[in-house]
Amino acid sequence: MTTAPEVRPLESDAEFQALLSAEYQSFFGFGQPASVLEGWLDWIGRDNLRVLVQDGQVVGGLGLLHFGQYFGGRSVPSVGISVVAVVPEVRGTGAGKHLMQQTVRQMAADGAPLSVLYPSTWAFYRHAGYEPAGARTTYEFNLRRLGATDTTCRLRRIGPEERRRVEPIYEQFACHQTGLVARTRMNWQKIFKGEPEDVFTYLVEGPAGPSGYLVYTHQEVPDKPYRIDIRDLVWLDESAGRRILAFLHQHGVLGESVRYDGAPVDPLLALSRVENQKIRYNHYWMLRMLDARAALTGRGYPAGVAGELHFELEDPLLEQNRGRFVLRVRDGQGEVADGGTGQIRLGPRGLAPLYTGHLPPEDLRRMGLLEADDASCGQAAAIFSGPRPWMCDRF
Numbered sequence: 178m179t180t181a182p183e184v185r186p187l188e189s190d191a192e193f194q195a196l197l198s199a200e201y202q203s204f205f206g207f208g209q210p211a212s213v214l215e216g217w218l219d220w221i222g223r224d225n226l227r228v229l230v231q232d233g234q235v236v237g238g239l240g241l242l243h244f245g246q247y248f249g250g251r252s253v254p255s256v257g258i259s260v261v262a263v264v265p266e267v268r269g270t271g272a273g274k275h276l277m278q279q280t281v282r283q284m285a286a287d288g289a290p291l292s293v294l295y296p297s298t299w300a301f302y303r304h305a306g307y308e309p310a311g312a313r314t315t316y317e318f319n320l321r322r323l324g325a326t327d328t329t330c331r332l333r334r335i336g337p338e339e340r341r342r343v344e345p346i347y348e349q350f351a352c353h354q355t356g357l358v359a360r361t362r363m364n365w366q367k368i369f370k371g372e373p374e375d376v377f378t379y380l381v382e383g384p385a386g387p388s389g390y391l392v393y394t395h396q397e398v399p400d401k402p403y404r405i406d407i408r409d410l411v412w413l414d415e416s417a418g419r420r421i422l423a424f425l426h427q428h429g430v431l432g433e434s435v436r437y438d439g440a441p442v443d444p445l446l447a448l449s450r451v452e453n454q455k456i457r458y459n460h461y462w463m464l465r466m467l468d469a470r471a472a473l474t475g476r477g478y479p480a481g482v483a484g485e486l487h488f489e490l491e492d493p494l495l496e497q498n499r500g501r502f503v504l505r506v507r508d509g510q511g512e513v514a515d516g517g518t519g520q521i522r523l524g525p526r527g528l529a530p531l532y533t534g535h536l537p538p539e540d541l542r543r544m545g546l547l548e549a550d551d552a553s554c555g556q557a558a559a560i561f562s563g564p565r566p567w568m569c570d571r572f
């Protein structure tokens with residue numbers, strides 16, 4: 178007899194092994210041996226894994242990561258979704274859709290306002306209400322073309338015992354960006370993963386204290402000496418940015434190129450002499466509004482912008498997300514009250530890119546993801562304006 182598939186936490190080590198096998202089959206194409214995947218699942222933590230069980234068998238699963246994302250200067254709780262997999266023999270039967278839709282319902286019931294993921298395919302995640310809402314842009318450029326020589330600031334290598342000194346530098350930077358992760362210990366563990374002698378960490382010390390850092394590894398490249406893969410890089414002022422560029426330039430003696438995840442229009446590159454930046458990947462992340470009212474009140478808004486938006490939200494999956502409400506914004510803060518005229522009509526797929534500022538309301542209207550009059554579109558464009566949304570953390 179066929180029973181309805183279930184999505185739930187792991188109940189035994191045998192289920193963990195079955196999930197590991199499903200993940201291995203699904204992600205072996207990425208060239209990862211089973212031990213790497215096991216390490217990845219351990220990093221997520223067994224309590225954060227979910228399995229899809231059909232007729233008593235684990236046929237798929239995923240991982241949940243809890244962090245925040247910065248919007249308008251405030252961190253909004255967000256659940257990152259990782260390692261979504263369904264075994265090949267069950268694919269194409271609606272199992273994956275069930276896994277994602279059930280997970281969305283469970284995350285909403287647990288009170289998370291947002292969920293975010295890096296998709297392998299947009300169409301699949303759209304069934305669960307996710308929509309592209311920001312980017313991770315990977316640049317690659319030749320080290321010798323940086324042409325930077327400013328070594329005014331002090332820059333020194335630090336060991337594991339000093340690593341936590343970079344955290345406040347990151348926070349100071351990230352809270353002014355849109356979509357960047359408000360990191361937990363897990364996110365930092367990922368950045369520093371590996372042997373200390375292979376994960377190079379440098380701190381920039383300006384006259385007023387630490388003002389930047391970079392974390393990178395050397396990567397083998399066929400027929401070339403090596404590439405620098407930057408895992409994390411922050412600079413708070415011009416001289417820190419120029420110091421980091423000069424440091425990278427010095428690797429051009431033997432090193433070939435550098436890879437770097439930056440903003441869609443990245444100011445570090447604007448500071449350099451690299452005129453034609455090669456974009457290796459533009460990996461868009463997708464966002465799901467799980468609790469629109471909490472997400473809208475939890476974020477910050479541009480100072481000096483005041484106004485109100487009357488929403489009518491339709492959500493095929495989440496009943497508590499439906500209905501009319503008014504967002505009132507003033508002094509950088511938002512308040513939500515039920516009711517209003519519902520002048521902006523949209524679903525979770527329209528609200529996600531509007532919320533992050535990934536697409537302006539006029540474009541969302543042209544795409545059929547939002548209905549609104551010109552005045553509401555103009556007001557929404559002002560309220561959701563800010564730096565372009567991006568993210569550099571991997572999960």
Ligand SMILES: CC(C)(COP(=O)(O)OP(=O)(O)OC[C@H]1O[C@@H](n2cnc3c(N)ncnc32)[C@H](O)[C@@H]1OP(=O)(O)O)[C@@H](O)C(=O)NCCC(=O)NCCS
Pocket residue numbers: 203204260261262263264267268269270271272273274275295296297298300301302304
């Ligand atoms: C992606 C994956 C989880 C989908 O699981 P699945 O059980 O085959 O998905 P479903 O049968 O529930 O499909 C649901 C819908 O998504 C669509 N869909 C699924 N995979 C798709 C793909 N690769 N491209 C486009 N659409 C896709 C289906 O067509 C279906 O749409 P429909 O209802 O309109 O017909 C599965 O293919 C898998 O494990 N892939 C390998 C690992 C992977 O890529 N994971 C995602 C990492 S981000």
